[in-house]
Amino acid sequence: MSVNGTTHSYLIAPNPDGGRLTRSVTGTDQNGAQIDLNVVEERPLTIYLNAQEIVTAMTIGDYPEYLALGFLRNQGMLQNGEDILRVDYDEELETVVVRTSSKTTFEDKLAKKTRTSGCAVGTVFGDMMEGLEGVKLPATPVRTSDLYALAAQINTTPSLYLSAGAIHGTVLCQGNRPLVYMEDVGRHNAVDKIAGWMLSEGVSAEDKILYTTGRLTSEMVIKCAQMGIPVLASRSGFTAWGVEIAQQVGLTLIGRMRGQRFVCLAGEDRLIRDADPSKVAEEPRKSGRKGSET
Amino acid sequence: MSVNGTTHSYLIAPNPDGGRLTRSVTGTDQNGAQIDLNVVEERPLTIYLNAQEIVTAMTIGDYPEYLALGFLRNQGMLQNGEDILRVDYDEELETVVVRTSSKTTFEDKLAKKTRTSGCAVGTVFGDMMEGLEGVKLPATPVRTSDLYALAAQINTTPSLYLSAGAIHGTVLCQGNRPLVYMEDVGRHNAVDKIAGWMLSEGVSAEDKILYTTGRLTSEMVIKCAQMGIPVLASRSGFTAWGVEIAQQVGLTLIGRMRGQRFVCLAGEDRLIRDADPSKVAEEPRKSGRKGSET
Numbered sequence: 001m002s003v004n005g006t007t008h009s010y011l012i013a014p015n016p017d018g019g020r021l022t023r024s025v026t027g028t029d030q031n032g033a034q035i036d037l038n039v040v041e042e043r044p045l046t047i048y049l050n051a052q053e054i055v056t057a058m059t060i061g062d063y064p065e066y067l068a069l070g071f072l073r074n075q076g077m078l079q080n081g082e083d084i085l086r087v088d089y090d091e092e093l094e095t096v097v098v099r100t101s102s103k104t105t106f107e108d109k110l111a112k113k114t115r116t117s118g119c120a121v122g123t124v125f126g127d128m129m130e131g132l133e134g135v136k137l138p139a140t141p142v143r144t145s146d147l148y149a150l151a152a153q154i155n156t157t158p159s160l161y162l163s164a165g166a167i168h169g170t171v172l173c174q175g176n177r178p179l180v181y182m183e184d185v186g187r188h189n190a191v192d193k194i195a196g197w198m199l200s201e202g203v204s205a206e207d208k209i210l211y212t213t214g215r216l217t218s219e220m221v222i223k224c225a226q227m228g229i230p231v232l233a234s235r236s237g238f239t240a241w242g243v244e245i246a247q248q249v250g251l252t253l254i255g256r257m258r259g260q261r262f263v264c265l266a267g268e269d270r271l272i273r274d275a276d277p278s279k280v281a282e283e284p285r286k287s288g289r290k291g292s293e294t
Numbered sequence: 295m296s297v298n299g300t301t302h303s304y305l306i307a308p309n310p311d312g313g314r315l316t317r318s319v320t321g322t323d324q325n326g327a328q329i330d331l332n333v334v335e336e337r338p339l340t341i342y343l344n345a346q347e348i349v350t351a352m353t354i355g356d357y358p359e360y361l362a363l364g365f366l367r368n369q370g371m372l373q374n375g376e377d378i379l380r381v382d383y384d385e386e387l388e389t390v391v392v393r394t395s396s397k398t399t400f401e402d403k404l405a406k407k408t409r410t411s412g413c414a415v416g417t418v419f420g421d422m423m424e425g426l427e428g429v430k431l432p433a434t435p436v437r438t439s440d441l442y443a444l445a446a447q448i449n450t451t452p453s454l455y456l457s458a459g460a461i462h463g464t465v466l467c468q469g470n471r472p473l474v475y476m477e478d479v480g481r482h483n484a485v486d487k488i489a490g491w492m493l494s495e496g497v498s499a500e501d502k503i504l505y506t507t508g509r510l511t512s513e514m515v516i517k518c519a520q521m522g523i524p525v526l527a528s529r530s531g532f533t534a535w536g537v538e539i540a541q542q543v544g545l546t547l548i549g550r551m552r553g554q555r556f557v558c559l560a561g562e563d564r565l566i567r568d569a570d571p572s573k574v575a576e577e578p579r580k581s582g583r584k585g586s587e588t
Contacts, residue, residue, distance in 0.1 A: 023534040027559035030438070030571040037557060042512055042533035058512060058535075144324070166509045166531030185511060185533055215460045217351060217479060218336055237460030239336035240317040240477055241352075263331060265321035277324040 012180045012197065014169070021060055022164045029055060038164045042185050048097040051079055060160070060184050063193050064089045068096035068104065070196030074223050076131045078199070082294075132222060135249045136231040138206040142252060145275040149176040150211055151257055155283070159183060161213070170194055171227075173209040187214035191223045198227065206230045206294040216242045216255050225249045230270065233257055238265055261282040306474045306491065308453040308463070315354055316458045332458045336479050342391040343371055354454070354478050355463065357487045358383045361478075361480055362390035364490030368517050370425045372493070426516060429543045431524040432500040436546060439569040441527060443470040444505055445551055449577070453477060455507070464488055466523075467503040480510065481508035485517045501522045510549050512538045519543045524564065532559055553577040 011237070024047040029263045043061045047068045059067055065087040082099035090096075142216045150173050160167050160183045169185035172180040172194045182193040191212070198205065205228035212220060212234045220239040224232040225245070232246070233254040243265045246253040252267030259282035264271060266282065303567035309315065319333045332434040341348045341362045348371070353361055366372040377395035384390075404548030444467050454461050456475045462481035466474040466488045476487040485506070490501065499522035506514060509530040516539060518526040526540070527548040537559045540547040541568045556567060 025532070025534060025537050025559055027557055029560055030554060030556050032567055035557065037532070037559065039532045039537060039559075040532045042535040072336075082342045120525060164531070166511075166533055185509075201407060217460075217478075237458070238319070238331070239334040239460055240319060240333045243319050261319055262324045263329065264323075265319050265331065267334075268322055273326055 009177055010157070010179065010181055012182070013157060014161075014181055014183050015062070016158055016160045016163040018062070021062060021070065021160060040160055040167050040185060044094055046093075046095045047071055048095060050099055057174050057189060058185060059189050064096050066182075066193040066196030066200065067189055068098050068196065069199050070192035070194065072098055072187075073199050074192055074220050076226070084199075085169070108247070121156045124178065130224055131151070132245070132249055135225050135228075137225065137228065137250045139270065140207055140230050141272050142209065142231050142270050143272045144174075144277075145272050146173075146176040146209070147254065147257070147262070148234075148275050148280050150178055150209065151235075152281070153178055154181065154184075154211055157181060168215045171211040172198070172203075173211055174207055187212060188219060189225065191227075195223070195227050210234060212236075215239065216246075216253055218242045221245045221249075221251060221253065225251050230267070233262075238263075250287055297469050301469055302476055304451070304473065306476070308455075308475055308477050310452050310457040311455045312356070315356060315454060334454055334458045334461050334479060338388055340387075340389045341365055342389060344362070344391070344393055351360075351483060352479060353483050357476070357490070358390050359486040360476075360490030360494065361483055362392050362490065363493050364486035364488065365483075365487050366392055368486055368520050370520070426519055426543055429519050429522075431519065431522065432546045433513060433564065434501055434524050435566050436503060436525050436564050437566045438571075439570050440467075440470040440503070441548065441551070441556070442569050442574050444472055444503065444527075445529075446575070447472055448475065448505055451475060463507045465505040466492070466497075467505055468501055472505070473502075474502070481506060482513060482517065485514065485521075487515070489521050503527060503528065506530075510540075510547060512536045512539055515539045515543075515545060515547065519545055524561070527556075532557075 022038050022040050024036050026034060026036050028166045029035045041060055042058050044056050045059050045067065045175065046056045047192055049072055069087060085099040085101050099267055154171050158239055159169060159179045167183050167185060168190050169181060169183045170187060170190035180194055182190045184190040184193065208229045209230045209231040210224050211235040214220060214233050214234065215236040216238045220240060221232065221242045222245060231252040235257055236255060238255050243253060246266035250267060254262050254264050256263045260277040260280045316332050316334050318330050320328060320330050323329045335354055336352050338350050339358055339361065340350045343366055351361065351365065361380060379393040379395050382391045389431050389464060421506040433451045453463060455463055461479060462475050462484050463475060463477045464481060464484035465472045474488055474491055476484045478487065494571050502523045503519050503525040504523045506528045508514060508528065510526065510528050512533060512535040515526065515536045525546040529551055532549050537547060540560035544561060546564040548556050548558050550557045552573040554574045
């Protein structure tokens, strides 16, 4: 797994010139003139837990091992203490197999639930909510000066978003430093890749901030809480259930963060308001972020 | 199922003042001042096909019957000719049951595949691609003047997007007329609700255009092709696989449609370029659409 650490102080930064992640496609513009457009890739990746096929995800295709680990972790199929023997990625078969030392109870659970419900989608969702009952996020304070500093750095980091568009970004941060910036066609994949990196590297969650370009839906809030990260911030808006879950688990939820502005709809008590918003630079009109991808 | 036809000439238009679809949430802004924000709802809806539980979708909650019908149709679990006896929505239980006159082969298929693959997500995906092999979309021509007229009308239609944000819109159109404008937290739900409406009303697809605020991913292209609609247009960008599938099934794929500009990456032959782009009004800087939701 390659690490691109040249931009800012990232441990992993986007790799927009990586080649394999985008493709040039020829088409026509509004005047009928031929144009070549740089378009992000989207590939199926089938994730196995030992002998059990779990899901086929549509992904841009970087960091398949982290995606598989993070997906299984965020679905509650891998626990933090679980002994992971190997993670095998087969590029040709488009599969990742995560092997654990003993058959996990989660494989039985999945098989059983799948038989009764007919489809794991609803089941997995149910499990995720179940797992949240015991979640108590740490009271780590967050400086608004750090949030502004993070947003400014992230928005100017070279990324697939800025070079090709049609992609989501999620960034794991600590204090005013963005650490790991993952992109993917689905925002849940970008978060899962971060979860996989954290699990793989044994990184603690209680002093981290998760920043995302995507909406603060229930799915995003649940994943962030499952990962034990106490703060979730976004450029985009909220859903009512996302807010409700954040309030329930004590997660600080910040949305619509653009230039000087932001809105906090849960976990206000964690905020240290040490920045004067009127002194924060507004985003340039041509920030490249304003038509954020959907 | 209520029909709101007051805006423009829509058969179904968004209902931003409908009450049940948004909720006022209290929080703080960047200055610590209390603010009340109008936030879209997000509710679980469990879809059954006869006695078989199929999926739990996260939805804004309007038109649950159309969502269930359209989801099952777009997954290939309901054929066009199938006899649908009843669609029962239970608001309290958050369930929709679609009842067909005979047990469908798709229930057996689902049960079988689910047992072998462990999760229907990958299976359903595989089925969708299978279904595409036979798809041949009609050669219906499309005027660029109609595309510009549609975008202008849709972008100024009162919607949950404009009043609360954090939501996707998809619009079924014919010529220069937008017919059915559905919104939902997931863009796949908005498309499925349109598919459900078409199935329910027996509406033909070959002369229609589908307009979406979301990205042109493989999922969106597959759904559009499954529905038999030959043209898919969007404000947002492309993925490479979305383009590839569109080329394969002969779908006209238009993206990045903002003001005068658009890009066509598949099905160019269907376009009649009867509009002079330089005479099309650019979008106002404060269109409300520029920070489109993610």
